[in-house]
Every structure is written in C-alpha cells, then in structure tokens.
Amino acid sequence: MMIVSSRRDIIEYCLSFPGAYEDYPFDDIIDAGAWTVMRHRANKKGFAHIFERNGSVCVNLKCEPLRADFLRRVYEGITPAYHMNKEHWNTLVIGGVPDDELRRLIAHSYDLTKPKPKRARNARLMDIHDRLLARYGDPHWWPAETPYEVIVGAVLTQNTAWGSVTKAIANFGELSPEHVLAMTHGELADVVRPAGFFNQKAGYLQTVTRWYAQYGFSVHAVRKLPHDRVREELLSLKGVGRETADSIMLYAFGFPSFVVDAYTMRLVRRLPLPAGKNYEAVKSFFEQNLDCDVELFNRYHALIVINGNRHCRKEPKCDGCPLLELCGTGRQKEQSRLISKRDQSFSGKAQYGR
Numbered sequence: 431m432m433i434v435s436s437r438r439d440i441i442e443y444c445l446s447f448p449g450a451y452e453d454y455p456f457d458d459i460i461d462a463g464a465w466t467v468m469r470h471r472a473n474k475k476g477f478a479h480i481f482e483r484n485g486s487v488c489v490n491l492k493c494e495p496l497r498a499d500f501l502r503r504v505y506e507g508i509t510p511a512y513h514m515n516k517e518h519w520n521t522l523v524i525g526g527v528p529d530d531e532l533r534r535l536i537a538h539s540y541d542l543t544k545p546k547p548k549r550a551r552n553a554r555l556m557d558i559h560d561r562l563l564a565r566y567g568d569p570h571w572w573p574a575e576t577p578y579e580v581i582v583g584a585v586l587t588q589n590t591a592w593g594s595v596t597k598a599i600a601n602f603g604e605l606s607p608e609h610v611l612a613m614t615h616g617e618l619a620d621v622v623r624p625a626g627f628f629n630q631k632a633g634y635l636q637t638v639t640r641w642y643a644q645y646g647f648s649v650h651a652v653r654k655l656p657h658d659r660v661r662e663e664l665l666s667l668k669g670v671g672r673e674t675a676d677s678i679m680l681y682a683f684g685f686p687s688f689v690v691d692a693y694t695m696r697l698v699r700r701l702p703l704p705a706g707k708n709y710e711a712v713k714s715f716f717e718q719n720l721d722c723d724v725e726l727f728n729r730y731h732a733l734i735v736i737n738g739n740r741h742c743r744k745e746p747k748c749d750g751c752p753l754l755e756l757c758g759t760g761r762q763k764e765q766s767r768l769i770s771k772r773d774q775s776f777s778g779k780a781q782y783g784r
C-alpha cells in the first residue's frame with residue numbers, strides 16, 4: 431500500500447471512500463495555500479480538511495474525544511484542531527503520525543460525519559417503490575449505450591415522445607461528442623429532425639457538448655466535481671432545464687440527483703404526498719426521505735414513468751394500478767364507481783317493480 435505523504439496522496443485516499451469529493455470553499459486559486467475539504471456527497475459534510483502550515487501538510491480530522499485525548503498523548507503530530515472545534519477535531523501533521531494510524535483516523539472521521547441511515551424514515555415512499563418494482567421489475571434505465579448518449583437523449587426528449595428520440599439517435603450512426611462538435615449546426619439539425627424542434631435542439635446539443643468538452647469528455651472528471659457545481663453549470667446552459675439537468679446528473683454521471691417530471695408531479699398530487707408543489711420542493715422531498723442511493727433514485731424515477739404511462743395518465747386508469755390501495759384519488763374513483771353501480775342496479779330494480 432502506498433504511503434500517504436503528500437496533500438495529493440491524502441486527497442486520493444479520501445476519494446477512495448464511497449461518495450467522497452474534494453472541494454475548495456475558501457479559495458479561488460487552488461495552490462499550496464488553499465484548503466482542500468473532502469466531503470460526503472450525500473450531506474456535504476467535510477470529513478478531512480487539508481492545508482499547509484509552517485511548511486508541513488496537515489489534515490484536520492474528526493475523532494471521538496476520548497480516543498483523541500489518548501492519541502494526542504501518544505503522537506506529537508496530533509494536536510487539538512487548528513481553526514476548528516478543538517474537542518472533536520484534531521490536526522494531524524503528515525509525517526508526524528504513522529501511516530496506518532493516519533488511514534484509520536481518516537476512516538474514523540469519514541464514519542463520524544457520514545449521513546445517518548434514514549431507517550424507515552419514509553416507509554410510505556418505500557412502499558410505493560416496492561409495489562411498483564414488484565409489478566414492473568427493475569427497468570435498468572437509462573436506455574442508452576454510453577453516458578454521452580444519455581446526455582443527447584435527455585436533451586432530445588424535451589417535449590417529444592421517446593420513440594422520436596430513438597429515431598434521431600439512430601440517425602447519428604456514430605454518436606460521440608467529438609463527432610457532434612465536428613458537425614455544423616445545419617448538419618446536426620438535419621440529424622435530430624425526428625425529435626422535433628430540431629433547430630433549437632441542435633443548438634442545445636452543441637452547447638451541452640461544449641460544456642462536456644471542458645472536462646475532456648470524461649465522466650470521471652465530472653464526477654470528481656461537487657454535485658452542486660455540476661448542477662449549477664448544467665442549469666446555466668441554454669436548453670437545459672431542471673429535469674434535463676437532473677437526468678444528466680443521475681443517469682450519465684451517477685450523482686444522487688432525483689429526477690422530477692410531469693408523471694412525478696401528477697403522482698404526488700394524486701396520492702397525495704406532502705411534497706410541495708414545485709420542482710425543487712418535490713425533488714428535495716424524495717432526496718431527503720429516501721436513502722441517498724443512486725441505484726434507488728434511478729429505479730424509482732423509471733418506475734414512476736412506467737406507471738404513469740400505463741395507469742396514472744392524464745385520465746387515470748386506476749383499475750389494476752399497483753398503487754390503488756395507497757392512493758386517495760384511486761380510492762375515491764373506486765368508491766364513486768361502486769356507488770354509481772349500486773344506484774344503477776337500484777333504479778333498475780325500482781323500474782322492474784313498477
């Protein structure tokens with residue numbers, strides 16, 4: 431195992447923990463004087479704050495106070511934290527603490543700051559998910575061969591049925607960002623014509639592809655960035671709205687970003703769920719009440735779309751819907767149907783009796 435001896439080594443070691451990312455919240459220029467904060471993607475809490483002081487690389491780590499008290503006596507390189515709470519945080523000078531102890535303490539700090547499991551915090555949401563899953567199975571979304579194809583699909587599907595998107599994607603022949611950037615606007619518009627709004631969508635595709643080019647078309651490079659920054663950058667692009675940005679975040683780059691669409695809004699309204707009425711409120715309701723799990727977010731959104739297509743349409747087909755038992759609107763419709771059936775049979779009997 432490599433010895434952790436430099437700032438970069440610590441960063442790379444921290445990045446090996448699930449959902450970790452590096453952030454530079456205090457510095458515009460990332461140089462030796464900058465503070466690197468290693469955070470959990472799920473709750474954005476920092477678990478390792480790396481900086482340089484008096485010519486040494488240091489890292490602030492969270493630690494149980496009793497354990498910290500013992501370690502401070504054993505190692506000169508561990509002291510109450512510089513610039514942070516001194517009871518719970520410690521500064522470790524790299525080189526002043528054995529490598530295996532340093533790794534253990536990084537893992538300990540990671541565990542102390544990671545999000546607490548939301549055990550059954552929203553059993554209802556999981557009940558909905560489980561019923562949909564039992565009915566439709568795991569859809570294994572998104573239907574695409576590569577992350578870039580997800581990006582293209584997410585842009586082209588705006589205001590268009592998926593069948594038209596697949597025709598447009600098939601028109602590309604070879605679908606790569608390099609190929610798209612080499613095309614003129616007119617050529618691109620011709621290719622994406624089946625998806626509708628082709629002139630606009632060709633422009634949107636060029637814009638999002640140029641954005642991706644900044645990161646060398648590398649999923650890995652994008653995934654290293656903070657979640658919020660990627661979302662903000664995507665939302666700043668012309669033609670990328672919230673649903674498109676979150677679809678790209680989740681399905682192309684694997685960020686835990688819940689996607690909300692018209693089917694989700696409709697389901698929330700009809701069940702109902704106390705999720706609020708606008709996109710951001712509904713998104714954060716799902717994100718806060720489900721475990722932060724990319725696979726779960728991925729599957730959940732796909733299942734809502736499938737049920738929305740088959741049952742929860744504009745005019746709902748509640749008969750046979752897997753959510754009927756949980757759904758206020760569905761139960762109300764069922765009751766009205768039974769009452770009207772009873773009334774019909776009653777009026778039939780009355781006529782017969784006359």
Ligand code: SF4
Pocket residue numbers: 697700701741742743746747748751752753754757758759760761
């Ligand atoms: S029961 Fe009806 S209203 Fe409720 S989710 Fe199913 S289709 Fe939609």
